Amino acid sequence: MAAAGNALAAADPLDSEALAGAVATALGAIQTLGKAQAGDKTLVDALIPFSERLGSGIAQGEPAAQATAALLPRLGRARSHGSRSVGHPDPGAVSLAQVLVAVQG
Structure with a gap:
């Protein structure tokens, strides 16, 4: 969560793309710290598709x-x-x- 917060604090502008980037940053930090990868049956298995879907939805301008x-x-x-x-x-x-x-x- 700290990694996501730091990414958002540094974002300019603070927009949807910044939010998607913060989620991706949090995912990276979790994977670096815990060494978990997809398929290890950890929260990473849920966070990876969430991060990917969030990023692609924002990139496509999907108004949820x-x-x-x-x-x-x-x-x-x-x-x-x-x-x-x-x-x-x-x-x-x-x-x-x-x-x-x-x-x-």
Whole structure:
């Protein structure tokens, strides 16, 4: 976590790419410290695909919270709105995205 924090502190601008870089930096630090590689059945096995997917999604401009607009809600508070909520991003997803942006800063 310290490696990720240091990467974010040094980032200019502090944006989505910086966040993806911080996750990759944290992964590298964990692998260096613990010597774990993919397939060793450690948290690295979960962190590698997360880091890769985060980086590629950001590079492709994938708007994760906005992508929920096309979904029909089956659970949560939006469930009661049914098909009327289609076309609008999920408020919880938007809130989470805002929290993640705030954590970046």
